[in-house]
Amino acid sequence: MLSKTVSLVTGSASGLGRATVERIVSSGGKAIICDLPSQSSLADSIIDSLGSDNVKFSPCDVTQSSDVTAALDLSENSGWGPVNCAVSCAGIATASKTLGRKGPHSLEMFSNVLAVNTVGTFNVIRLASERMSTLDPDDNGQRGVIINTASIAAYDGQVGQAAYAASKGAIVGLTLPCARDLSGVGVRVMTIAPGLFLTPLLAGLPEKVQEEMGKQIPCPRRLGDPSEFGKLVESIIENPMLNGEVIRIDGGYRMPP
Numbered sequence: 001m002l003s004k005t006v007s008l009v010t011g012s013a014s015g016l017g018r019a020t021v022e023r024i025v026s027s028g029g030k031a032i033i034c035d036l037p038s039q040s041s042l043a044d045s046i047i048d049s050l051g052s053d054n055v056k057f058s059p060c061d062v063t064q065s066s067d068v069t070a071a072l073d074l075s076e077n078s079g080w081g082p083v084n085c086a087v088s089c090a091g092i093a094t095a096s097k098t099l100g101r102k103g104p105h106s107l108e109m110f111s112n113v114l115a116v117n118t119v120g121t122f123n124v125i126r127l128a129s130e131r132m133s134t135l136d137p138d139d140n141g142q143r144g145v146i147i148n149t150a151s152i153a154a155y156d157g158q159v160g161q162a163a164y165a166a167s168k169g170a171i172v173g174l175t176l177p178c179a180r181d182l183s184g185v186g187v188r189v190m191t192i193a194p195g196l197f198l199t200p201l202l203a204g205l206p207e208k209v210q211e212e213m214g215k216q217i218p219c220p221r222r223l224g225d226p227s228e229f230g231k232l233v234e235s236i237i238e239n240p241m242l243n244g245e246v247i248r249i250d251g252g253y254r255m256p257p
């Protein structure tokens, strides 16, 4: 049960983040949906289905500190108190070769992917941990948990994934040092590296590619369901010994070039 969990979940109007909010609330917790203003109608539909007592929407670009601060404030101004859980699912994916037929990879595209995926994730870590540090510690001396989302692309990046894989590799890289930095205030830091999950993001791949990749997953031989990601988030929240580590959830899949 997550009855004591007060969470901020970025990118949670859609996909894995939405499944995370659904899991947290169905297990008794509360969640702030932190997503782009353009996703407000999706967020409203989630609130309609889960109830406004337990879910609220804060329009937010994770690269903007003022937006993340406003989302953290919303939890406290709603009488929920500071968040004790922050899950970063906000992310974008691009596909472009380092040197393609049209010339070198766009530097702007590369920088934008790193800004949203890596810098945005770190922005949430640094600001959410400050709020968590004001909470009373539990019996384990812990005040909160931060869960980031990388990707198997951090390890098996395909053709055209230099920017995306770099952004996710950086999240893998920051997991342990952030856990070390925040151990003094009792905040755990974990990262999940998902394989292929059936979400709107993955739908950006050609359907044929999606189908082919799904068949290549050893067991189960299918794309992951977002609810299975949400289940892992709940397990991490509930297990105080999980800290400073990256967990692949991929059915044993290793991406080909």
Ligand SMILES: CCCCCCCCCCCCCC(=O)CC(=O)SCCNC(=O)CCNC(=O)[C@H](O)C(C)(C)COP(=O)(O)OP(=O)(O)OC[C@H]1O[C@@H](n2cnc3c(N)ncnc32)[C@H](O)[C@@H]1OP(=O)(O)O
Pocket: 093, 094, 095, 096, 097, 150, 151, 152, 153, 158, 159, 160, 161, 194, 195, 196, 201, 202, 204, 205, 206, 209, 255, 257
């Ligand atoms: C802003 C628009 C965004 C576009 C959609 C972006 C989709 C990204 C979705 C990622 C979602 C995140 C999921 C996740 O974290 C887990 C994963 O990483 S799933 C793996 C996703 N794979 C990719 O993102 C691969 C990206 N690469 C490509 O799409 C292509 O390589 C690219 C478009 C960059 C270049 O293709 P093309 O012009 O056809 O170049 P080549 O002819 O040289 O092809 C090279 C080689 O690669 C094969 N290929 C082509 N397209 C894809 C593809 N989409 N995924 C996998 N493989 C692809 C192609 O068949 C060639 O293979 P050969 O054996 O050499 O013929």
Ligand SMILES: NC(=O)C1=CN([C@@H]2O[C@H](COP(=O)(O)OP(=O)(O)OC[C@H]3O[C@@H](n4cnc5c(N)ncnc54)[C@H](O)[C@@H]3O)[C@@H](O)[C@H]2O)C=CC1
Pocket: 010, 011, 012, 013, 014, 015, 016, 017, 034, 035, 036, 039, 060, 061, 062, 063, 089, 090, 091, 092, 093, 116, 120, 149, 150, 151, 152, 193, 194, 195, 196, 197, 198, 199, 200, 201, 202
């Ligand atoms: N679907 C998959 O197979 C995999 C996804 N991932 C990662 O999981 C995370 C969630 O992905 P999905 O749910 O599949 O994608 P999705 O596209 O369904 O959801 C991503 C959400 O992030 C939001 N977002 C994008 N930029 C933002 C920003 N600057 N500020 C705030 N919100 C922003 C989008 O509006 C969207 O609601 C991403 O980080 C993605 O890289 C990793 C591995 C596999």
